[in-house]
Amino acid sequence: MDNRIKELIAVGASVTANCQPCLSYHVGKAKENGAGEQEIGEAITIAKMVRKGAMTKMDQFGSTVFKPAEANAGALEKGCGCG
Numbered sequence: 001m002d003n004r005i006k007e008l009i010a011v012g013a014s015v016t017a018n019c020q021p022c023l024s025y026h027v028g029k030a031k032e033n034g035a036g037e038q039e040i041g042e043a044i045t046i047a048k049m050v051r052k053g054a055m056t057k058m059d060q061f062g063s064t065v066f067k068p069a070e071a072n073a074g075a076l077e078k079g080c081g082c083g
Contacts (some may be wrong), residue, residue: 004033015047032057061074 007030014022030040 004030004035004039007033008035008039011043012047012050013042015044016051018051019072 007026010026011023013028014026027040030043
């Protein structure tokens with residue numbers, strides 16, 4: 001994978017992470033590595049769609065966490081996955 005593609009991926013990851021400094025940095029690096037405005041715009045558009053989908057799913061999940069404890073017991077046993 002060449003550096004242009006890596007930076008376009010980093011542009012998308014920056015958007016989904018809501019990191020403005022990262023986005024500015026990686027847009028600059030993408031341009032340095034030959035990415036055009038259209039490609040960068042497409043990477044941002046795709047990232048926004050992914051972020052919106054993830055946010056919708058999280059909102060749906062968030063509305064279920066206040067169900068009785070027995071309904072969430074399996075999720076609690078599995079842990080959150082971040083540790």
